[in-house]
Amino acid sequence: METLFGVPMSWLSISLATILGITSLVLISMAMRNRILLKLALRNIPRRRAQTILIVIGLMLSTTIISASLAIGDTVTGSIRGVALDALGHTDLRLRTPLASGDAESAVFADDPDGTAFFVDRYLSSTTLGLAIKVVESDGRIDGVMPQIREVLPVLDRQSQLTESRMTVVGFDTSRQEGFGKIHDLDGQIVNLDSLSDTEVFLNRAAAEELDAGTGDRLQIVSPSGRHTFTTKAIVRNNGLAANDHRTIMSLSAMQRIMERPGQVNRIDLSVTGGITSGVDLAGQAAKDLRVQLTDPLVAQQLFDVLRSPTAIQALTTYANDTGSGELSPGDAAKILSFIDELVPGDTHTARHASRIGAILASLSNDDTVEHFMAALGEKLVTASSMANEDSSPSTPEQIQDDLTRPNDGLASISPLVDALSQLNAGDDISRYIEANSVEIPTVTVSLLKIAGEALSPQPSFTTSPDATPTDEFRMLAGDSELAAHILAALDSVNNSGRPGLALAVTALFSALQILSVDELKGDSLELAELIGNLFLTFFTIFGSFSIIVGLLLIFLVFVMLAAARSTEMGIARAVGAKRRHLIQMFTYEGFAYALGAALIGTVLGILASLVLVKMLAGAIGEEEDTAFVFKYSFTLTSVVAAFSAGMLLTLMTVAISAYRVSRLNIVVAIRDLPQEFVTSDTPPLRTRLLQLAQSIFGPFYQAYRALSSGRRGEGAFLPLVLVIILLIPPVWGVRIVWAVFKVFQPYLAIGWPLIVVGAAMAGLGLAANLAAFWSLGISLMLVGIGLFLRGMLRRSGIRESAADRSSYTFIGATVLVFWALPFDALEFITGSLDSSFEMFILSGTWMVASAVWLVMYNADLITRGLEALFSGSPHIKAVLKPAIAYPMTSKFRTGLTVAMFSLVIFTMMVFAILNSIGSDLDETPDRVTGGFDIRAETSIDLPLTDIGAVISVSDNLNASDFDLIVGHTDIAAQARQKGAKEQRFLGLGVRGAEQLYLEETLLEITHFDPIYLPTSTLLDNPTSVSEAIWDALANDPTLAVVSGDMLQSNGGPPQFGRAEFSVEGLSQDEIGPITAFEIEVRQAQGRGAASTRTVIGAIDQFAETSESDGGPMALLVTRDDLFTELSGNSLPFTTFRIRLGEEVDAGRVAAAMETVFLDNSM
Incomplete structure (x- = not known):
């Protein structure tokens, strides 16, 4: 990976390694200056080998998780980068018609073609092609220009009789291979595009394996003009121009012939000077300039x-x-x-x-x-058309109407x-x-x-401003x-x-502004690889964070228990003259040795664990058909260094904190091995605390003075110099100052009310910045402050100290637990919708566990009394129970740490169980996902299927009696906005136009609905009844629609990675039930044409169609296909068919047969 949460990995690994190096150098220097303390610290490691092994195993947990997470992130990023670079080769940029640039295209899992483009012609005219080539060839940064036609077409191998219904067929300009790398056959021999005749093709390895094809095989390629026969000239490797999808390569002239597109192409690929990856930055600069020139x-x-x-x-x-306009950042x-x-x-x-x-x-x-x-x-109108078109014949009324309602070239x-x-x-x-028809006209x-x-009336005269021309910056x-x-x-x-x-007129201008769009294919693909790698890393980090916290608690607990076991030894050491700092050094040296071994072993185990995970992921990916993606294990040196350094530093930090705590002992209590409750905790006076603050601020200067003084006296100045360097590091200096300031005010915070003020300020900051984390932390601090204030009041009222403590701490634990356990939107009527991400998952889990443990431990004696009372009738159990709970209760701190550790582990397991149960629920109710259909069949818009039933009825390979129901719909890319919403931009979404029978028969569940559109007999608490009624309303009224669940807001849940930019305001995925219908304006992609309005009366279950093979559902507006005619004036053929089969019919067999029967439709 190049970055981690936006921070460059190289910078992160160097920073962590530097901090670790300096820290290690300081510790080693201190140990060498006082070797007696070092020997005392390390002597227990070889003496108690079993204990040492257990400690190292506990300490290595955090390093193992960090190492495995970074390795998975590296592997995913490296694999996607590899696939993208194999697919693109030397191609850096792509020119296409802007009207088709909204179609999905990915150079990662396969170098897909434009896909289904509706209402527009994706092809470039010969004039546009000539202009584009002239512009790019004048740019010295471009070293390769490749005009081409790329389509998805069915292909049949006549020898093997195998078919590929969705083969990527590409026609390259064979004279322009220079700049795009070489093509090699499977034997490593170079083959050139210019060796292809108009009846020959290259197959890449993936396509040849799919068709079981060999050199010399005759292929039939189906295009809109019919079937065409070609001979396989060579099988080539999967990279560069041959990509890594299922690809057939031919000459551009042959492709233009079979597509009936003489002199036209549908894209132009560009190669920028430099290597496969080194030219990405240069490509970005070239793209910026080309966008200006191609307007x-x-x-x-x-x-x-x-x-x-x-x-x-x-x-x-x-x-x-x-700042309140839409989502304006x-x-x-x-x-x-x-x-x-x-x-x-x-x-x-x-x-x-x-x-x-x-x-x-x-x-x-x-x-x-x-x-x-x-x-x-x-x-x-005809007269006006004659005046407007002086050099051509007047338009017909139909043409004039189309020009007026759907201008396609600006003004x-x-x-x-x-x-x-x-x-x-x-x-x-x-x-x-x-005036003549006012009564009849609405x-x-x-x-x-x-x-x-008014617009067509003569306009008043005005003084026009001087002419001005747009700058290149304006065009960009x-x-x-x-x-x-x-x-x-x-x-x-x-x-x-x-x-x-006015916005409509400007929309037409924006639509016509770009002659060609410029896609930064390689740069975008590498950014996508980095993004997905970070997503995987984030996922593992989120769920691994609790394990890391458990590991840190375990480290703390280990050293607390080591201190308890050695309390007599430590007390004697203090009695004979050792100081607290000597005890801290001893534990830190011992912890450093443990941490070093744990970090080394943890890094290695993390690598091994990631290897196992990658094998599992590779196996899961390998089970999917038609994928070019392959996992290739990768773990970079920067990630190894970062994992080792982070694990080591986390362990050292926890060791230092625990060493500081255990050093605070009373000599008499330690020698006599009494409970620590006998030790009174004295708060240092204000003067001492202020002196410590001054030392934190001026500490580096004091250490510099010590170094100079030691040098003059001929004493060792090395350690003071090292301390100067450490203390001058801004984070270290800043943390020391912040900690000293906190210690100054700590006694006052314990009163309670100052903590309330701090919490209120943090909560207010969270509201102002719209951050859920700050708001929640602020409220939590306020609850803690209220509890502490309550403790002081109870003590002052004469209640004994233990009762006051229990009451206040019980209040804190209970209220904090209830607050974090509330649903994310419970307080939204106060706060509004706050921004949150995965940090809320970690914070909520940690705070809930901490508050629950706090609540239990401060009431442990009541719980134990309850247990004793419960088992009072069983003397055997009671006899065992008393000594069993006696030891944990003598050391509540250690017991609380242990309970917290196990609670976090169980919390994580419960979260996984809940996530797994969601999948189990979907398996038990498949209609919730599939809509009650067994097969989804897709065809190409260029090879439409007009009567699927008629073909099935006369087919020898299909039995019409196997089919209970066949319904059709078409999904297109469009733009929409919600009337009355805060966001008033037209944003992208998918629109599904379905036939009436589909709407009547689908079993997809409706989770949100407007009761006004339900028959009075509908049972509102019956999801099936409600869903049927809403779908029937859509089937009978073309102005109605429903939206898919992933368009709704997720109220603090995990981020939604949907394919649509548009989202519905005011509806939450979690608040299912009645809603108020609202209107959405829909128009063609790229803002072309006038908008049509649909009334949304419901929302589909968010899990609908999540199991489909293309990776899940597109965020959709579902309505009748009448909408397509409103948007364009033309109807569209159905490109997707949903099929319900009879009982005991094998869906896999029928699907395979349909691909053969409907090969000419690219099914």
């Missing part, structure tokens, strides 16, 4: 002129300065303000025109308004038509139409027609999709203040 200058100028208008600048400024606000700085304020014809066009677009987003608009203008296509209609006084025609439609009429910022979403959200406020549609 449309005319659209950029139009966008610049629109956004520099006073209205737009005011809206952007208000939005950026309003400080970084996003700064980016918007930087964008405003690039604008030259001024009013232009383009800006005025954009407002008019936006008003028309807003008006015509309603189908009823479109109908009346067309009727009002009639033949005048260019619609602007001349609007000008012509305005010159023809079309606004007056609309006014007359409204009120909403009348309002929208009036807006359109405008190409940022996240910034564009914020700009559109800001302009929506203009719409709400009486100038509707």
Whole structure:
């Protein structure tokens, strides 16, 4: 891994190793100066070998867990990096049409093609291709340009009769291999792309193994134009241009022929100078420059002129300065303000025109308004079209309607038509139409027609501002999709203040701004590898953190028990002149020896444990079909150093703390081996505490003075110099000062009320910063402070000290335990939604265990009395019970540590048991996951399947009686926003358009629902009845929808790694039951076209479809497929079929047969 939680691993390992080295050097130097203490400390190690072994085993736990976690992180990161680099080879950047760039693409597990692109043409025209090549070839950083066509197509091997229904078929420009590395066959011989004829292909190893193909085999490739036969020229290795998925390679001319795309490509790969990984930074710089060069200058100028208008600048400024607007982060606000700085304020014809066009677009987003608009203008529309298209024939009314409602190239296509209609006084025609038909036209439609009429009326004259041109920085910022979403959200406020549609006009400009999108494939893939590696490390760290805490408690307990066993020896040593610091040194030396051995053994065992885990993970991954991912064990030297150093330092720190504690003994009590309760704890006076604070602040200077003095006297100055170096380390110096300040105020904190103030301040800081951890810690400190304050009041009231202590400490333990045991959203009516991550899991577990142990130990005598009373009738048990509990009660501190250790272990096991039970519950209720279907079959949008039932009925390989039900749907990428929500950007989500039968038959459970849409006879406490009623409502009303559960907020739970940016505000995954329906606006991906509205009346169970082979569900809005026609004017064929089979029918057999029968549809 390159980073750990954002910190560079190299820096982390060097820092930890340096601190460990300095600490070790100091300890060794001190030991050499007083070898008697060293001998006394180490003499017990060889004397008690069994004890030594047990201690080392206990101490190595934390190092083992840290080492194993880092090794897993390294392995996952290295494996993903390896797969990504094998897949991409020398390819660093990719150019594609921006309208298809929203499709999922991964260069990690397979170098997938664009996937299913809807409503848009993914192919680049020959003009765009020529422009792109001219731009990139003029950049000296680019050393390779590869135009290509890449598609997923079915392939059949005629010799083996095996098929691959979703083969990646790539057509490369065979004359442009330079810069992309060499291709080798399985024998290591170099094969070149230019050796391919138009009837020959290369197969990579993965594809050849899937098809059982060899050199010379004849392949049939199915494309939209039919079946085409090719000969396998060679089997090549899986890397570079041959990637690591199932891949067939042919010439670009052959691919253009079978796809019927002469002169076109659907992507251009670029290679940057340098090696496979060394050119990543250079590629990022090149991508930044290319994005500027590959923007449309005319659209950029139009966008610049629109956004520099006073209205737009005011809206952007208000939005950026309003911290309550949406999910605007400080970084996003700064980016918007930087964008405003690039604008030259001024009013232009383009800006005025954009407002008019936006008003028309807003008006015509309603189908009823479109109908009346067309009727009002009639033949005048054709006349205006003739005026707008001087060099071509006028458009038909249908074409004009499509241009007005769905402009696809900024303002260019619609602007001349609007000008012509305005010159023809079309606004007056609309006014007359409204007067003549006002009774028949709905009120909403009348309002929208009036807006359109005003926009088409002659506009008042104004003084235009001087011309200005956009800067490169403006073009670069405008190409940022996240910034564009914020700009559109800001302009929506203009719409709400009486100038509707400006955001729509600007949306069209943003859609047309980029000629080509530039994807940083390699850089993004390596970042993804780092992210996933850190996720694995985080997972192991979260669950391993409790074990690490147990290990630290065990270290503490070991040294406390060692001190108890040697109390007489230590007391005699003190009696003959040894000081407390000598005892601390002795224990620290002994602990250092144990820690060194434990860290070495723990690191090795961690490596071995990670090897076993990697083997298990590799086995699990290997069971999945069609995956290019392979685990390759990796553990870097930096991680080894970090693991050893971190484990050693944690152990040493705990040893030092425990040594400090055990050194605080009374000589008489220690020699006579009496309980420590006989030792009174005296608080140092304020003067002493202030002196210690001064020593902490000026300690380095004092040690420097000692070193100089020792040098002058000819004494050893080495140790003082080392201490100076250590004390000058900022973290060490800072910790000493903070600790000294704490010791100054510690007696006052014990009163209680100062701790309440500190806790309140921390809780307030948590609310201000929206951090759940600070808020929870603050409340916990307040509860502790209240308990301590209560103790003081009880003591002052005359209650004996033991009773006061028990009452206050019981209050603290009980209230803290209850607070941390509350659901995360229990106090949300006070705090609102606070940000949290995995730290809350660790904090809550630790605080609950600590408070429960506190509660038990301060009431242990009551518990033991209860046990004695319970077994009073059994003298045998009672006789054993009394001595059994007598020893633990004589040393409550050691007993409490032991109980805490076992409690944390059991807590961790319970969490695992709960997580496992979730999987067991899903296994017992499969319909909750599958919706009651047995098979999911997917086809290609380019090879549509129009009548699946008809094909099955005439197939020799399939029996129609095996199929009980076949329903279809299509999932597409889109954008949406929730009406009335805080976030008003259009964000990405998936939309599932389903046929009516699917909605009627699916058994997916609805967990959130609006009772208004349920029949009165529906039982609200019956999930099945509610789910059926909601799905029936969707089937009968195309304006209704439901959302998937992973769109809902998770209220303090684990972070959701869904595939959608959009999320529903105001609904929690945990608060199942009745909700109030709300509206969502949906539009095409990339912001194209007008938005359609759907009323969301429910949410699907968050576990629905989680077992599907593509890694889980896409966050979806589910509705009838009528939505596709509203979004684009065209219906879409179904690309996914859900199939329910008859009883005792083998789903695996049927699925395999369907892949063969529907090969031509890429099923």
